[in-house]
Amino acid sequence: MSYRVGIVGATGAVGQELIDLLHRRNFPMAELVLLASSRSAGKTITWQDKSWTVQEATPEAFDDLDIAIFSAGGSTSTDLCPEAAKRGCVAVDNSSAFRMDPTVPLVVPEINPAAARSHQGIIANPNCSTAVALMGLYPLHREFGLKRFTAATYQAVSGAGAAAMAELEDQLRAWAKGEPMTSSEFPYQIAFNLIPHVDVFYDDGYTKEEHKMLNESRKILGHPELRASTTCVRVPVLRAHSIAVNAEFERPVDLARAREVVSLFEGAELVDDTASKRYPMPLDFSGKEKCGVGRMRIDSALDNGLALWIVGDQLWKGAALNAVQIAELLVADKLVTPKTTV
Ligand code: A2P
Known part of the structure; x- marks a missing residue:
């Protein structure tokens, strides 16, 4: 099974590491969609022999995604993580916006993987x-x-x-x-x-x-x-x-x-x-x-x-790696359902 994955904040320091780690760790991706602010829409990002056109992160961008990893600051997460969750896309959020929300699990996969089971569409990644x-x-x-x-x-x-x-x-x-x-x-x-x-x-x-x-x-x-x-x-x-x-x-x-x-x-x-x-x-x-x-x-x-x-x-264990490990946990424990089977 493969998943449609989005990175919100793909042009940033953590976003670049996310692109690398998702590929390096062979995350089962049917598609990778790179999202950032309207300032970056249309820019090209290249990783090895692949390239993507950056799209603006809008609520509709999550319609076709299964998992979105956010690293674009607290206000972007506050606005868009609930939009992603509403559209059936699990948001893994690097910002501090939801970490202390009692309804949102805060997960380090080596420590408390079971907490991810109770997610309601948003999972928080801890402070670095x-x-x-x-x-x-x-x-x-x-x-x-x-x-x-x-x-x-x-x-x-x-x-x-x-x-x-x-x-x-x-x-x-x-x-x-x-x-x-x-x-x-x-x-x-x-x-x-x-x-x-x-x-x-x-x-x-x-x-x-x-x-x-x-x-x-x-x-x-x-x-x-x-x-x-x-x-x-x-x-x-x-x-x-x-x-x-x-x-x-x-x-x-x-x-x-x-x-x-x-x-x-x-x-x-x-x-x-x-x-x-x-x-x-x-x-x-x-x-x-x-x-x-x-x-x-x-x-x-x-x-x-x-x-x-x-x-x-x-940038890895304090952000991108932990987020990718959470995405891997979602897949391994069947805590995310792809919208279309690829
Ligand atoms: P952009 O490059 O378009 O501003 P860093 O942590 O390295 O500063 O990166 C921050 C990331 O968050 C960048 O990818 C940045 O995109 C993105 N970002 C900032 N504001 C928004 C926004 N309103 N919507 C989506 N992405 C945003």
Whole structure:
């Protein structure tokens, strides 16, 4: 059986990865339709020897589609995911628009695949830092019972989209030529800098991104009592987020067993050999499906605590890959019905 698949936001940073991953993972597609804003309608997108004409994402565009993966920002998702669902097209949404909606499952296939069964036409994909953090924390939670964690993120500019990647590259080029740098995607120069501000600030002093890490982790893990305090930081890295985590568990932790459960988890790769200077880094985990976990040690400040360092390609596990894995789950568990059999 093959499916008619749409990508909403096909011209964007995540959209481009979706085109690649759907093909690379041989997703059963009868047709792929690339959608974006009216500004891009008529543009041609090429992947290897194939090319597509981009179409405007309108409600009617979903009439003939079975699955649509959205990565075009919250307002586009708010408007168009319900239109897709109404037309019998399952929307897999990368934006934060529906993640905390109790009627919408928020799914990481390695963690809570069963949640997808209750979908009513929309399935949410988690925030990028949350997905990457959980690839290290989930196997430890299963073994030791996660109580609370603190984390500092080191988030790549691609998390802010294709224009943000171009801004970092332009600033580096300008610096090399001795020219002034300009900023529009970020509030400050990002080259040679760190910006401790991702998404908008809330009254409690945390940002929306930091709230997402707590609230989405609770929903995905089915653990409403989980506590977390995070600081999300944008760094001048093109691709792959890194997260320094200090986690406290209900039960005593054993370091050898902690390393073992991480290495056995399908979403993680243990890279933890400090004697040989081996630890995960963004350059090594760009374009990798698994997230790297290393620098594991007994935490010196917490009871039953572990300190660890997690790195993952947020365009993949934090966005496009997780969305394609959800689409694969829909197919495998017969949670989507093609409108026409091809
Ligand atoms: P467009 O290129 O036509 O603006 P990124 O996250 O890399 O910034 O990409 C955002 C993606 O979301 C782009 O593909 C962009 O298309 C798409 N997009 C933005 N606004 C809309 C909209 N109103 N309808 C559909 N797609 C949109």
